[in-house]
Amino acid sequence: MPDEPVNEAEILSEIAAWVEEYAAENGWVLNPDTRQMNTVLRGLTRNTIRFGSRYCPCRLRSGDPGKDREIICPCVYHRDEIEAEGNCHCNLFFREDTVQE
Numbered sequence: 001m002p003d004e005p006v007n008e009a010e011i012l013s014e015i016a017a018w019v020e021e022y023a024a025e026n027g028w029v030l031n032p033d034t035r036q037m038n039t040v041l042r043g044l045t046r047n048t049i050r051f052g053s054r055y056c057p058c059r060l061r062s063g064d065p066g067k068d069r070e071i072i073c074p075c076v077y078h079r080d081e082i083e084a085e086g087n088c089h090c091n092l093f094f095r096e097d098t099v100q101e
């Protein structure tokens with residue numbers, strides 16, 4: 001049986017809906033620079049299609065699935081980064097008080 005064709009637009013829109021919900025749940029906002037934000041969303045989509053999980057597009061995978069689990073979005077680092085720097089490494093999730101209107 002041939003593999004199902006990958007619907008990239010559908011995966012992208014699922015990820016976009018998830019990031020919005022996840023940011024809201026945590027009291028964060030998404031990067032107001034939509035161009036930058038879309039670049040990250042496309043990277044997450046690409047990694048989902050190529051590697052089967054939402055690997056962070058801003059970090060290098062080691063190739064060891066156990067270790068790389070740490071960098072599946074939301075990565076293990078994001079809370080500390082958002083707390084300390086105001087945003088996660090990819091500039092996807094932001095603390096509301098660090099975003100200028």
Ligand code: SF4
Pocket residue numbers: 040055056057058071072073074075076077078088089090091092093
């Ligand atoms: S740095 Fe941000 S975008 Fe990258 S995996 Fe962590 S939470 Fe997701």
